[in-house]
Amino acid sequence: MKTDYDVIVIGAGNGGLAAAVTAAKLNHKVLLVERHNLPGGAATSFTRGRFEFEPSLHELAGYGPQDNPGNIRQFFDWAGIDVQFHAVPDAYRMINTGKDKLDIRMPTGIQNFMTTLIQAVPGSQASVQAFFKIAIENAQVFAQLSAHPEALDPATLATQHPLFAKYGHQPYQRVLQALDMPAKAQEILLAYWCYIGIPSDEFEFAYFASMLVSYVTYSAYIPQNRSHEISSALVQALQANGGTAWFNTEVTQLLTAEGAVVGVQIGDRKLYAHEVIADLLPDTVYSHLLPAEMVPTTELKKANARELGTSGFLVYLGLNRSATELGIHDYSTFIARDWDTRHQFAGMHQLHGNDFMIMNCLNVANPTCSPAGTSILYATQLFFGDSWDQVRPQDYPHLKTQLARDVITRYEQATGVHIQDSIEEIEVATPVTFARYLRAPEGDIYGYYGQPWDQMVARSLTAAQEDEPLPHLHFCGGAGHMLDGYSSAYASGQFAARQASHNLQKEVL
């Protein structure tokens, strides 16, 4: 059959960009199709007045310093991505404004982090040390699973990585309890749960612990010019390797022949390819891009058995005072009335009373991100899209203001920093905003929720086997084997491209 391309990638989110660049670097003829006029999906930016805001990236994991590069830095180097990154100086500040009052700043570097934790919680030394021993081994396996999920299986894991096999799939909180860790120390180790959005009594230890170890050991990174810079660099890398990117272009259907995917429909044109990689939720592909009878029953069942992930509510602030003038010294501040993650999770289903938030100040990690004498702050809350189901168009502007005011006030009360008088620019993003720009159902930004059977360990160990639900169709993105996140999406894109490339090589032979 005549084909126009070796690989067509649908969607230029982080997953799609990584897939397209990887396939092009592997010498395949690639077309990347994106319906928006910008690359990146969530990884973009927008300007208001003299500010350019980061819409989504808080912390890039898996990048690491030059002398100890993580998977993502290695991928960027391989792809020829030349973007300046800043290491985030501290791990986080965590505030509990409820009855168990807490306000603590956690540094980066495992030793510093442990020392701070042990000092803050007398009697925690043994459990904290035990925790990091297991966590570090888990993090190593995690990195392998991320890059090469096809290379590991239960038997190998059990013999080579006993600590992973034993603890990896257990709920994080249960492991902390088994280590007899004092409650307060457990609480301090909970900050990052929101990055994946699974409460700690259900969140796999391997993932949570690896995320913590990764941020604490390698630091988190952010790019100089917001994540739009990374996405632009990836598009450039694609083009430099002979690939093509089309924007403002929507794929409306997958083309099939004899049960296999053979191309995509764009407007009235059909484009044929050997392999198609979709940076979309499988739900979207099965409900919108394929006729129902083409969807394999197992895939339909799987899609129905899965749950959508969370969406977000963000308030972006351009302030006409510098961070120093305002007295802001923390990059990430996690604030909640209590640190029961189940309770925080329940709040994500309701419009009012969701009291967990993160506030980031970009200038702390990236001092020149805004003009001298100004600063950029943004607050993040997680909301399941369905909490916004009843909102009517005419309520929407007012609701945004009301919730934003709430978040700002809560931050001021928790930190004593006053920002309301300095707001030069403000923008608010809601599940509706994400539904508009990313197109995901209910404004989902985290792919599928990680039910215990649908978390990193299970997804990774079945990634190769569950790839190609229809011949020549691959998925990538935040719904991939590493769940949501920039580095996860990049990893899943590389994996999908290698799977596609593998098929293409078979065809040549």
Added chain:
Amino acid sequence: MAQDTLEQLLIDRQRHIAAGATTPLPTQYPVNQLAAALHPETQYLKITKVVTHDATARSFYLAPDPTKGTQHLAYFQAGQYLSVRITIDGSVVTRPYAIRSAPQSALNDEYILTIKRVPQGFVTPYIFNHWRVGTTVTASAPMGTLTINPLRDQSHIVAIAGGSGITPFYAMASAILDGTEDADLTILYGSRDHHHILLGDELNAISTQTDRVHLVNVLSDEDYPGYETGFITADVIRRHLPAGPVSVFICGPDALYQFAQKELTAFNLPAGRIRHELSGNYGDPRQAPDYPDSPANASVQTFRLTVSVRGQTQTIPARADESVLTAMERAGIHAPSACRSGECGVCRARVVSGQLFVPNQDDHRRLADKTYGYVHTCLAFPLSDCELDVPVHALANQFG
């Protein structure tokens, strides 16, 4: 033991998947429906009424055109505009027009646009000649950021308007009157003489119904009792400045903005308290302070612009004093655009080769776009032969 746990997990996964329902997946989601209602890709509209204000100004009343697929109009915030898309002699062009009616009217499926005829214009004369009751109009969703934000703006807004720049403030005044917006508004409104005050009577009517809207007419060419005479100077502003903090919103031609901005320096407002929107195309780039030196009286050069849209390439002429967006429109290329003043980014395109001038003062590009070679075509003027890679205009028109 541990291996068993992992194997058990994989069995569990199979079991959960096998137990999944076989009911069809949803195709609609409420949050996505709300997004589509607020931000439709295209709104198909139909003119239901035309009101002539004078020889140079008309109001067009628009309703949804369900035959083309628009059932209801998108809600908006007072101050937002529509980008209207028109085909004139083979050129597909857009123009931004503020929605002059109150947001409430959108809930009753009505928008009003009030348009002033620009004598030498390309689009407004066409509109005046062709738009009648029954004419269908294609427009974007409401867009733009000249809206009141209670968290950012002071509760008293001083609006400085000239000509058709009054339209967003008319919508704000209406929204204050009906309670949609909670703010006080003082409008300093520049016109030539008292015969030529666009929407003057209507604005008066609003300000008599609520003491939250104050109207100050400033006439440049006439002394008229009760009105200010001259330009909207610092003195005029000071005379009508309310007590307490204010935010100033400016809308009108670029000349008005430049003038008002200078006059406002006297008030030392903190950054963010002066907001503005250009109404219409950027003027002659050669007037920009940072335009590269060219010999005085040099005639306007015309360059060769090679445009590739999804792999299809053509070469067209592009004048140095017109944006490359205009050059593409003249040549009949369906290039994307909306605000036409550099701000919205809809017209973003990649420069493959060549030099273009982007006036620094209005350059709203993303930082990385500057380094990776992207321009907003509405605010990019050729300085040499150029090659651009441009996305298609609209999703609705794919290969259409």
